[in-house]
Every structure is written in C-alpha cells, then in structure tokens.
Amino acid sequence: MTTQQDSSSTTTDAALPIAVLGGGSFGTAIANIIAGNGHDTRQWMRDESRARDCRETGENHYYLPGVPLDPALKITSELEEAIDGCRIVFVSIPSKSFREVVQRVAPLLAEGTVLISTTKGVEHDSFHLMSDILREETSGMRIGVLSGPNFAKEIVAGHYTATVIASEDAALCDTIQKVLHSETFRVYSSNDVFGVELAGALKNIYAIVTGMAAALDRGQNTISLLITRALAEMMRFAEAMGADPMTFIGLAGVGDLILTCSSDLSRNYRVGYLVGRGRPLEEAVAEIGQVAEGVNTVRLIKHKADEMGVYMPLVSAIHAILFEERPIPEVIRNLMSGAQTFDVAYSAKP
Numbered sequence: 001m002t003t004q005q006d007s008s009s010t011t012t013d014a015a016l017p018i019a020v021l022g023g024g025s026f027g028t029a030i031a032n033i034i035a036g037n038g039h040d041t042r043q044w045m046r047d048e049s050r051a052r053d054c055r056e057t058g059e060n061h062y063y064l065p066g067v068p069l070d071p072a073l074k075i076t077s078e079l080e081e082a083i084d085g086c087r088i089v090f091v092s093i094p095s096k097s098f099r100e101v102v103q104r105v106a107p108l109l110a111e112g113t114v115l116i117s118t119t120k121g122v123e124h125d126s127f128h129l130m131s132d133i134l135r136e137e138t139s140g141m142r143i144g145v146l147s148g149p150n151f152a153k154e155i156v157a158g159h160y161t162a163t164v165i166a167s168e169d170a171a172l173c174d175t176i177q178k179v180l181h182s183e184t185f186r187v188y189s190s191n192d193v194f195g196v197e198l199a200g201a202l203k204n205i206y207a208i209v210t211g212m213a214a215a216l217d218r219g220q221n222t223i224s225l226l227i228t229r230a231l232a233e234m235m236r237f238a239e240a241m242g243a244d245p246m247t248f249i250g251l252a253g254v255g256d257l258i259l260t261c262s263s264d265l266s267r268n269y270r271v272g273y274l275v276g277r278g279r280p281l282e283e284a285v286a287e288i289g290q291v292a293e294g295v296n297t298v299r300l301i302k303h304k305a306d307e308m309g310v311y312m313p314l315v316s317a318i319h320a321i322l323f324e325e326r327p328i329p330e331v332i333r334n335l336m337s338g339a340q341t342f343d344v345a346y347s348a349k350p
C-alpha cells in the first residue's frame with residue numbers, strides 16, 4: 001500500500017554538504033533550490049569549459065539561459081571535489097550515461113550516503129530503472145527517486161511546483177523533504193519507489209504522442225482522449241509489472257502525464273511535434289539538443305509489453321511510426337477503427 005506525506009510541516013535542518021551530479025536543466029534547477037535553502041551545494045558537470053562559464057557568468061547559458069544561479073552554488077568538473085564530505089548525492093544524468101557516472105562516483109562515496117535519482121528513463125538495452133543501477137553499482141547506500149510534474153524552467157521561475165520523493169526509507173524521505181522544501185517547491189513522499197520511477201519513465205512516451213497530435217492540428221478532444229487512454233495503458237503495464245497502480249493517479253503519475261503531454265516545454269513533446277511535421281526521428285532528436293528519454297523508453301516498453309502480453313495500443317502505434325516506418329495516417333486509422341480494443345478498462349486484457 002502506498003503512503004504519501006507532504007513537506008509543508010518540515011523545516012530546513014542545519015546546512016549540509018550536498019552534491020548534484022549533472023550539468024543539465026534539471027540538475028541545475030535542483031542544485032539552485034538546495035543552494036537557496038542554505039546548504040553547501042556542489043554541482044558537478046563533466047565539461048570544465050562549461051563549468052567555468054557557469055562560475056564566471058553566474059548562469060547556465062546552454063540549459064537555463066537568463067536564470068541567475070544562486071551565488072553560493074559551487075560548480076565544478078572535479079568529481080572528487082563535488083563529492084567531498086557529502087552524505088547526500090542527487091544523480092541527474094540521462095539514463096544512457098547513468099550507470100557510467102554511478103560507476104565513477106561509487107568508490108568516492110561514504111557508506112550510508114543517500115543517493116537520489118532524478119532521471120526518468122529506462123537503461124538502454126536492458127530493463128533496469130535508475131534505482132536498480134544505484135543498487136547494483138554501490139553497496140551500503142540509502143536509495144530514493146525524485147519524480148513529479150517538474151519542468152526545470154518553471155521551477156527556476158518560481159512557479160508553484162510539487163514533486164515526490166520515493167523510498168522505502170522513511171527517514172530518507174524526511175531528510176530530502178527538508179532539503180528541497182521552499183516557498184514555491186513542495187515535496188510529497190511515497191514508499192512506492194518502483195511505481196514512482198516507472199510512472200516518470202512511461203509518461204515521456206505519451207508526450208511524444210500528444211506532440212505529434214498537436215503537429216497534426218488535432219484539438220483538445222484528441223489530447224484528452226490520448227492522455228486518458230495513456231493513463232489506462234500506464235496503469236495496466238504497472239499492474240502487470242507489480243507496481244501499485246494507485247501511484248499512477250498521484251503527482252508522479254497522472255500529474256506528470258498531464259504536464260508533459262500538454263506543453264512544448266517538454267522535449268519529448270517537441271520530438272513528437274517535429275516528427276508529426278514530417279521530420280526524420282534522428283533529425284528531430286538532434287534539433288532538440290537535450291535528452292528526450294521517451295524515444296528509447298518506447299522501444300523498451302514495447303518489447304516488454306509484447307513479452308508479457310500487456311495491451312498497449314498507443315505504445316504500439318508510436319513504435320510503428322518511429323521505428324517501423326509506418327505512415328502516420330495508417331497508424332491513426334488503425335487505432336480509431338476499433339480493430340484494436342482502444343476502450344478496455346485499465347486492468348482488462350484485450
């Protein structure tokens with residue numbers, strides 16, 4: 001049974017040394033919040049020239065242009081310097097490189113360090129989620145995942161935002177709530193790590209679908225149809241995988257699904273939009289220039305769903321368009337024909 005608590009009753013503890021690994025939009029947004037809460041925050045990015053530019057200008061020009069970084073945030077390309085003395089480490093690295101970075105950092109970690117993944121994806125060519133990788137590549141650590149409807153750009157702009165910290169370790173959740181909670185950022189906790197993490201990975205697929213629908217000038221009826229049936233698919237898959245489907249009606253599930261499927265701030269949505277306008281997938285991904293996790297996730301979920309006999313018509317449809325060279329009008333006709341059982345309840349089998 002999933003439990004949820006929110007962070008509004010917690011206060012910020014004494015300043016802690018905390019590392020954020022990753023120099024992209026989300027790593028920067030999270031590091032900025034933590035530094036703003038008075039913690040000794042170190043953000044690690046692999047590229048020294050970019051780290052120097054951030055230090056010198058007080059801005060992460062490539063990922064969050066125009067956003068002033070907290071003056072107390074320490075930015076470094078030296079992993080040892082970032083980790084030194086830290087007992088809390090956020091890992092905000094795309095799934096493609098997540099294991100490689102965790103392998104590099106593992107020997108530097110003190111036993112009992114809190115490791116939090118913020119990554120919404122599945123490992124390439126395996127079915128490992130990021131918390132699996134944290135468990136496999138380290139020992140004696142305390143592990144959690146952070147996921148929710150959280151556009152980095154809106155977080156740093158101070159829009160009211162909520163997220164979920166998930167861990168079986170209740171004390172960890174409490175600590176992370178205190179570290180991140182601010183006037184505009186509220187943190188709920190959950191003990192359903194698998195459900196929260198799976199929801200974050202799955203919703204990216206459907207943002208590609210709704211981005212494509214927008215490119216084809218489809219209206220709000222279509223978007224509502226897609227989001228609702230996406231939720232049904234996500235819950236059906238989650239249940240088959242042993243996750244708690246109730247998690248999917250919370251912030252990390254339907255909350256993030258609605259957000260990502262409704263806005264061109266989403267990179268996955270923008271990939272779908274460009275493909276819907278006739279651009280080849282590789283070109284669309286290159287043009288976005290940042291990670292769009294859903295492209296890889298759809299391949300992996302399609303394979304897993306086929307293997308387990310889980311009915312996911314939207315996943316099959318987007319897979320057919322992206323990877324099987326099937327024309328979009330034909331795929332839509334098939335979806336709408338009733339040849340597929342588009343309207344089964346979330347837990348029903350076709």
Ligand SMILES: NC(=O)C1=CN([C@@H]2O[C@H](COP(=O)(O)OP(=O)(O)OC[C@H]3O[C@@H](n4cnc5c(N)ncnc54)[C@H](O)[C@@H]3O)[C@@H](O)[C@H]2O)C=CC1
Pocket residue numbers: 022023024025026027028045046063092093094095097100101118119120121150151152153289290291293
């Ligand atoms: N941007 C957003 O609004 C949100 C993103 N996320 C998730 O957070 C994760 C990271 O996303 P973003 O920061 O937005 O991605 P991003 O594309 O903005 O940045 C990725 C960062 O990772 C770095 N990186 C890539 N490979 C690396 C390697 N081998 N070693 C070291 N650094 C490496 C890149 O240089 C870049 O600094 C993704 O899984 C995403 O789904 C979660 C919530 C919101």
Ligand SMILES: O=C(CO)COP(=O)(O)O
Pocket residue numbers: 120148149150151152204207256259260265266267268269291292293
């Ligand atoms: O996860 C996100 C918002 O919650 C960001 O979505 P994109 O990765 O599609 O930009």
